[in-house]
Amino acid sequence: MSNKYDVTQYDRPSVSVDVLLFTIEEGELKILLIKRNEEPFLGTWALPGGFVRIEESLDDAAKRELFEESGVKNIYLEQLFTFGAPKRDPRTRVITVTYMALAGKSEWKLSSSGDAQDAAFFKVDGLPKLAFDHAEIVKYGLERLRNKLGYTNIVLGLLPGAFTLTELQKVYEIILKTKIDKRNFRKKILSTGLISASGKKLEGIAHRPAMLYTFKNKKIVITD
């Protein structure tokens, strides 16, 4: 290999991962944040994340950082977008590969260590000041999350295996932060082909028990 093309001649940026973990709690859409335990932005809230190790895959780095900083594990994370504006980190050039997940909060217990001194869920409509460009990243993630409701099964993890259309509508309303007309919702969600009637009905005392539905695809697919 000639020196002209020696890859080591190029200045290298640092590469990090950051995780957007959304959940619904008390009827509100929330996101997981950690309080930074290091400079820059010491004591400021931020997305859980950190530097990718040189022999580690991007997915593994995201899982590791999420667990180290918040105690959350066994979550299906999907790559969202890579942010690389030259000045987004005051230290040096840091390109960050972001990951997104939407999951039921009961699945984990928060505990922070490593570069984080605290971890907590915040309402997406009342976030504290965030480190770096994380406010912009959260805004982007929210937009993508809301768009994905229309054509993916991203809310799968927030619902029981079989659910009523009323339960599904409630989840959509919380994430979209808007009331939806019941008939319109039913028509639209059925036309997506994402869910199907289970044939079973909600057990209980109702005179006309509601039909239970399931997602056709039992594995979350949020890429598309």
Add this chain to the structure above:
Amino acid sequence: MSNKYDVTQYDRPSVSVDVLLFTIEEGELKILLIKRNEEPFLGTWALPGGFVRIEESLDDAAKRELFEESGVKNIYLEQLFTFGAPKRDPRTRVITVTYMALAGKSEWKLSSSGDAQDAAFFKVDGLPKLAFDHAEIVKYGLERLRNKLGYTNIVLGLLPGAFTLTELQKVYEIILKTKIDKRNFRKKILSTGLISASGKKLEGIAHRPAMLYTFKNKKIVITD
């Protein structure tokens, strides 16, 4: 800042961009490749791309590399996915941020320079052996492209401003590599809400001239 958290302590990967530029030519879906003019994989076909400069945004790097290696410019590129398997480059750890575009071929003239000795379009169903993990990246891009037909206006750049449903169907059939039933296609594409009737009809000698349609959104939006 304590040494413990000094960002410079971390080994840094190299970061590159790679571009998937799809077009339709002679009724076939094709992708732009360049022939490498450097090691490794000297003389092997690859996606146009290269290293991100330390003070350059990711988008700018993608546009610059595409132009340097193929002469193509003024294309709307959108970030696709970031590939970062630790051993994907034999030289060192290289994380690559990929970009995708679908455009009409008449818009440019190929000419290669820099790290490329040639540039040409290849049928996606008959690609030569590709450098690095580029075959895997092309496979991923094709899958995403095909899925995006269902809910985005990604084919906008391949059609005139107003088009018949027959013209649109032909483009879909080429990209999906399958015959589509005419009535099903019309019903499905209209139900997406992506296009609307222009009110004008195809001029010509036909007894029943076809209605012309337009995309409601005149700007390509392929993220979602």
